[in-house]
Amino acid sequence: MKTAFALRAAGAILCLATSAIAHAQASDIWAEADGKARAIVDRLTLDEKVAQLLNVAPAIPRLGIPAYNWWTESLHGAIGAVPTTNFPEPIGLAATFDAPLIQQVAAAIGTEVRALHTLGRRTGHLGRIGTGLDTWSPNINIFRDPRWGRGQETYGEDPYLTARIGVAFVQGMQGNDPDLPLVVATPKHFAVHSGPEPSRHTDNIFATPRDLEDTYLPAFRAAIVEGKAGSIMCAYNRVDGQPACGSHMLLKDYLRGAWGFKGYVVSDCDAVVDIYEHHKYAPDAATGVAVALRHGVDSECNNATLGGRPDLGDRYKESLARGHIAMGDIDAALVRLFSARYRNGDLPGLSSRKPNAIPPSAIGTPDHQALALSTAEKSLVLLKNDGILPLRPGARIALAGPLADATRVLRGNYSSAKSAPPISVAEGLKQVMGAGAVTVIPFSPSITDGDLVPGTALLTPDGKPGIKAEYFNAAGKDQFAARPVLTRTETSIVSRAAEFKQVSDQHRVRWSGYLVAPETGLYRLALTGVKGDVSLNGKPVVSASDYSRWAEPLKLVDVRMTKGERYAIRLQGESGVAASPAIFWKRVTDDLDRDLTAGVKDADVVVAVVGLTSDLEGEEMPVKVEGFDGGDRTTLDLPADQRAFLEKARALGKPLVIVAMNGSAIDLSWAKENAAAIVEAWYPGQSGGLAVGNVLSGRADPGGRLPVTFYRNVNDLPPFTDYGMEGRTYRYFRGTPVYPFGHGLSYTSFRYAPLTVEPVDGSVEKGLKVRTAITNTGARAGDDVAQLYITPPRFEGAPRLALRGFQRVTLKPGETRNVEFTLSPRDLSFVTMAGERGLIPGDYGLSIGSGQPDDGAQVQQARYSIARMIPLPK
Numbered sequence: 001m002k003t004a005f006a007l008r009a010a011g012a013i014l015c016l017a018t019s020a021i022a023h024a025q026a027s028d029i030w031a032e033a034d035g036k037a038r039a040i041v042d043r044l045t046l047d048e049k050v051a052q053l054l055n056v057a058p059a060i061p062r063l064g065i066p067a068y069n070w071w072t073e074s075l076h077g078a079i080g081a082v083p084t085t086n087f088p089e090p091i092g093l094a095a096t097f098d099a100p101l102i103q104q105v106a107a108a109i110g111t112e113v114r115a116l117h118t119l120g121r122r123t124g125h126l127g128r129i130g131t132g133l134d135t136w137s138p139n140i141n142i143f144r145d146p147r148w149g150r151g152q153e154t155y156g157e158d159p160y161l162t163a164r165i166g167v168a169f170v171q172g173m174q175g176n177d178p179d180l181p182l183v184v185a186t187p188k189h190f191a192v193h194s195g196p197e198p199s200r201h202t203d204n205i206f207a208t209p210r211d212l213e214d215t216y217l218p219a220f221r222a223a224i225v226e227g228k229a230g231s232i233m234c235a236y237n238r239v240d241g242q243p244a245c246g247s248h249m250l251l252k253d254y255l256r257g258a259w260g261f262k263g264y265v266v267s268d269c270d271a272v273v274d275i276y277e278h279h280k281y282a283p284d285a286a287t288g289v290a291v292a293l294r295h296g297v298d299s300e301c302n303n304a305t306l307g308g309r310p311d312l313g314d315r316y317k318e319s320l321a322r323g324h325i326a327m328g329d330i331d332a333a334l335v336r337l338f339s340a341r342y343r344n345g346d347l348p349g350l351s352s353r354k355p356n357a358i359p360p361s362a363i364g365t366p367d368h369q370a371l372a373l374s375t376a377e378k379s380l381v382l383l384k385n386d387g388i389l390p391l392r393p394g395a396r397i398a399l400a401g402p403l404a405d406a407t408r409v410l411r412g413n414y415s416s417a418k419s420a421p422p423i424s425v426a427e428g429l430k431q432v433m434g435a436g437a438v439t440v441i442p443f444s445p446s447i448t449d450g451d452l453v454p455g456t457a458l459l460t461p462d463g464k465p466g467i468k469a470e471y472f473n474a475a476g477k478d479q480f481a482a483r484p485v486l487t488r489t490e491t492s493i494v495s496r497a498a499e500f501k502q503v504s505d506q507h508r509v510r511w512s513g514y515l516v517a518p519e520t521g522l523y524r525l526a527l528t529g530v531k532g533d534v535s536l537n538g539k540p541v542v543s544a545s546d547y548s549r550w551a552e553p554l555k556l557v558d559v560r561m562t563k564g565e566r567y568a569i570r571l572q573g574e575s576g577v578a579a580s581p582a583i584f585w586k587r588v589t590d591d592l593d594r595d596l597t598a599g600v601k602d603a604d605v606v607v608a609v610v611g612l613t614s615d616l617e618g619e620e621m622p623v624k625v626e627g628f629d630g631g632d633r634t635t636l637d638l639p640a641d642q643r644a645f646l647e648k649a650r651a652l653g654k655p656l657v658i659v660a661m662n663g664s665a666i667d668l669s670w671a672k673e674n675a676a677a678i679v680e681a682w683y684p685g686q687s688g689g690l691a692v693g694n695v696l697s698g699r700a701d702p703g704g705r706l707p708v709t710f711y712r713n714v715n716d717l718p719p720f721t722d723y724g725m726e727g728r729t730y731r732y733f734r735g736t737p738v739y740p741f742g743h744g745l746s747y748t749s750f751r752y753a754p755l756t757v758e759p760v761d762g763s764v765e766k767g768l769k770v771r772t773a774i775t776n777t778g779a780r781a782g783d784d785v786a787q788l789y790i791t792p793p794r795f796e797g798a799p800r801l802a803l804r805g806f807q808r809v810t811l812k813p814g815e816t817r818n819v820e821f822t823l824s825p826r827d828l829s830f831v832t833m834a835g836e837r838g839l840i841p842g843d844y845g846l847s848i849g850s851g852q853p854d855d856g857a858q859v860q861q862a863r864y865s866i867a868r869m870i871p872l873p874k
Helices: 004-041 046-051 090-095 099-123 149-153 159-174 209-216 218-226 248-258 271-277 285-295 303-307 314-322 327-343 366-379 425-433 592-600 640-651 669-674 688-697
Strands: 231-234 264-267 381-385 397-400 438-440 467-476 486-490 507-516 521-528 531-536 539-544 557-561 566-574 582-588 605-611 656-661 677-680 750-752 756-760 763-776 782-791 802-811 816-823 837-839 842-849 859-866
Touching: 004 327, 046 314, 046 327, 090 149, 090 159, 090 366, 099 159, 099 366, 159 218, 159 802, 209 218, 218 231, 231 248, 248 285, 264 327, 271 285, 285 314, 285 327, 314 327, 366 688, 381 669, 397 425, 397 592, 425 438, 425 605, 425 688, 521 531, 521 539, 539 557, 592 640, 605 640, 640 656, 640 669, 656 669, 656 688, 677 688, 750 782, 756 859, 763 782, 763 802, 763 842, 763 859, 782 816, 802 816
Parallel strands: 231 264, 397 438, 397 605, 605 656, 656 677
Antiparallel strands: 381 677, 467 486, 467 507, 507 566, 521 557, 521 582, 531 539, 531 566, 750 763, 756 763, 763 816, 782 802, 782 842, 842 859
């Protein structure tokens, strides 16, 4: 009979053998893919080689290599030729505090990315954005300051939370075998990148060694070392004087050195151009591309590819001719790129890669739609509740605010205009509470206005539902054929050209039909991405003579429309226009006080839906209005008209429930004092309104938690341009926030058992196992997030405390569940001011509960000590 020791030894040997086999298999896969890639590269001409270094890699017919565009986006839903599933904005994904859920979300998105690739193969429209088997996601920059407009794209302010959610997203996207990824994930933007947006192309950021190791790099390390991401995107800014896409420290010391990265590096779009045009780090283009290539940038995203500029490869040829780069530099980059195309299945012939094309029918499936809804529900955070929620059955609801019936706000930044029909809060509440229970009160004109006109408001020229669309192929420079190659009835002002082989990549679309208002009233209308007009009796009511720019603010005009009256639509769009073709509208009131007073009179509760939109906060946008500048925010306040509205609604004497939609922290101090309940809804995705309805009605429990600190005022923070972490985020902020990181309530209550703390193998230096039990002490099922925080001893640069574990649990009334956290030495480590990570001697506090230990949440606490300094690697 074998002894226990012998069994353990045999198990250890088996594990080592299994690990060795897996490593050998991975090495074989990479070696075979690299070998096939090298065989291609060796046959390419110089012109063919330099063309492959851009994000639009043209086809090489003589070698049977199809076109490929590395530009693929899927931050919270795939972006491509057809309607895809739109999940909550990443800040909302982080608010779920549920890494396994986010892995499921990423897997669903990855399936749709692969299906879009299949569609591109079928139609021949390869080389277009959104057809590749890679994706420039996730964004794992740290949301260090609420003014940053792109913070909504991140997983919040905490490096640990960002790392865990980021790894889950990478693993869900790439699948179970990172050596044969289903879709190559590309964490971005490497590194030390989080605004301001207007100066991102020239910023030179000097992060302290502590902040670099403690805040800005851990999530990237986790995505590469643990998640095995096959790609990474370098950022626009400089770090310590060197462009991020030409940084020896980032790309050589950390990425390929300490972290052992074998994949490929892609630049942010025009980040290589910035090296010589904006940073002036290189004197000219030929030298600038050499800086990037020699530091390891393999694929250059260049915005000029959007216009089909043909000479972008010349910079590399000139650099080669001058001796700034060698042919070996070009070849090394191309081998990495072609190797990835073999391993992800874009190029056939790899022995380990079996054909597994996903059909377009896998896009927007009922399972994906259900996942979008459940994820939105889990992203909602109940910040305050005096007992008004959940709403009682039969409650009469006055629904007001600029976002009450809004739909564009749901999608957030970096999302496809083509997604499932969005469900507004108005529609969601009606579905849940009954249409007769909800009175929707129009808001006055506001900077948040503008939703896509739904297909239900469109008629074809012959009076049928939809809009007539005619597709014309290009017939020369700025010339188009006289006869359409395709005529269809579309459900909205949309181009479906990429779905059909007969429509060329260069084309024009004409839409004709009618716009019909569902109700008589005052509307605001705008056109984007089109030329033409919407008219009544031959007189335009809204028109556009030029194509709008990307992210250009809507030019809304007031139009009084009559129910049932037909407004003629005559519009045209063209391929290559940055803005999506659309008619936007919003029904508004010219007397909010009158309508609000009348609408609230017979109501039991007022639900006010307020917040921001990603048309105000976002990426480098041409927006400059009160509170917003270039995509960033200049204040934490809600827009002035919303603040005045909330005070008026509160003064009417009915309980006020505030639903906030935003991608960043807003000042909720007034709401905390005056509202009966507050729900933070973020930008919750296509089913966000139904998710809000389910939570307000009690069909779903609001178990989300804040992934960022909600401050009172920007004056409580250091300057936006200061990348030092002192005074920022819950780890280093010394003031009192309105709502702290990790905060969130439930409709039920929970109790935590005392903690059991056990060193791994008897040594704290090898890690800790921490156990507790959570009991639902309430009368209904609900979700709690067990959050583990460590409070370090006082040393120079030490944070107040740090999240080092979290688990989301769903418990029935009276149910108890054991929860265990295994903390690795890295989880127990902290960083000195010199940037050295390690186990630092001293006494530590440890807490597990529903929030931070000083938040008033239900927590249990324990202590442990570390006896000696133990350094850890980068």
